[in-house]
Amino acid sequence: MKSWKKLLAVSVACSSLFFAHADAAYQLNEEVANPPAALQMATQIGVLKYENPEMQSRADKDAIVVLSFGTTFKDQRTKSIDATAQAIQAAHPNAKVFTAFTSHIVIKHIAENEGSCDYMTPEETLKHLMREGYTRVALVSLDVIPGMEYKYDVALFHEYKTQFKKMSLGTPLMYWQGQEEQPDDVMQVMQSLHLPAYKKGTAILLMAHGTPDPSNAYYSVMQEKLRRMKRDDVHIYTVEGWPRLEDWAGKMKMHKVEKIILMPLMMVAGDHANNDMAGDEEDSHKVILEKMGFKVEAKLQGLGESKRIRDIFVERANEAWEALVN
Numbered sequence: 001m002k003s004w005k006k007l008l009a010v011s012v013a014c015s016s017l018f019f020a021h022a023d024a025a026y027q028l029n030e031e032v033a034n035p036p037a038a039l040q041m042a043t044q045i046g047v048l049k050y051e052n053p054e055m056q057s058r059a060d061k062d063a064i065v066v067l068s069f070g071t072t073f074k075d076q077r078t079k080s081i082d083a084t085a086q087a088i089q090a091a092h093p094n095a096k097v098f099t100a101f102t103s104h105i106v107i108k109h110i111a112e113n114e115g116s117c118d119y120m121t122p123e124e125t126l127k128h129l130m131r132e133g134y135t136r137v138a139l140v141s142l143d144v145i146p147g148m149e150y151k152y153d154v155a156l157f158h159e160y161k162t163q164f165k166k167m168s169l170g171t172p173l174m175y176w177q178g179q180e181e182q183p184d185d186v187m188q189v190m191q192s193l194h195l196p197a198y199k200k201g202t203a204i205l206l207m208a209h210g211t212p213d214p215s216n217a218y219y220s221v222m223q224e225k226l227r228r229m230k231r232d233d234v235h236i237y238t239v240e241g242w243p244r245l246e247d248w249a250g251k252m253k254m255h256k257v258e259k260i261i262l263m264p265l266m267m268v269a270g271d272h273a274n275n276d277m278a279g280d281e282e283d284s285h286k287v288i289l290e291k292m293g294f295k296v297e298a299k300l301q302g303l304g305e306s307k308r309i310r311d312i313f314v315e316r317a318n319e320a321w322e323a324l325v326n
Helices: 003-011 037-042 074-091 104-114 122-131 148-163 185-192 214-228 245-254 271-277 285-291 307-325
Strands: 019-022 025-028 048-051 062-068 096-101 136-141 166-169 202-208 234-238 259-264 295-298
Touching: 048 148, 048 307, 062 074, 062 122, 062 307, 074 096, 074 307, 096 104, 096 122, 122 148, 136 148, 136 307, 148 166, 166 307, 185 214, 185 307, 202 245, 202 271, 214 234, 234 245, 245 285, 259 271, 259 285, 271 285, 285 295
Parallel strands: 062 096, 062 136, 136 166, 202 234, 202 259, 259 295
Antiparallel strands: 019 025, 048 166
């Protein structure tokens, strides 16, 4: 037993609580007698699953729901979100794959700007599956980290899990950090990014979204993984979290960086990438850095455009599927 687990065991000795690894998730030890609902929920991490004892006699009819924030950029929906959903469908030909957008505003704007919208909210999608007689549903997240958007996914799981025979929820792109026997999702993703090597004097700034949720700390973990990869020329900043662009810009000057490559660390190269990062307005990151004297090149490619990243999302979908059918 590792040292942190020993500390955990001591801190909760009164309830005899500790975790056991199983199916990309953790679970209460079987010796914990009659754990209260709050304790059970608190210890549900990793892939989540639920079996409804009242519906076990119903026939299996399987669906996979791909949950994405969505984007109003049509080409990005095709190249990133739709391409990932298609890869998941190819890996699971015996299940019907549906894509739902968690951003109700994005759905509204698509309908207004394009005349119609083929994407439903997660709530609408799950109610549709109930009407169509689906009994087993795997929820798959296209979120990058387990932030506020992923908490929406978790809330959906708990709200609708009793409406189906069985439901599971997979983890986002990066969840595990290599603790105990778990994989190192963060390192896997950092090694899968297309990060060309540039000559001295050039740095790469990866723009992430950021979140007020404590999961914003994942960006520091990503930075540490990049350091271990000896990519001290690559730095992560956020639009709405920490670190910010200004936290790195001054350091670039100190290290005599002359050119900066801007790249989005987001599922799609949508509004934030095209406008906040690479736009021509005075407050865009590209213009701010140019005014500081840097040469700036912006690369507008979302994570979902990379086959390497899509393959990882398929792995996450496979984990949710395994929890659903086993």
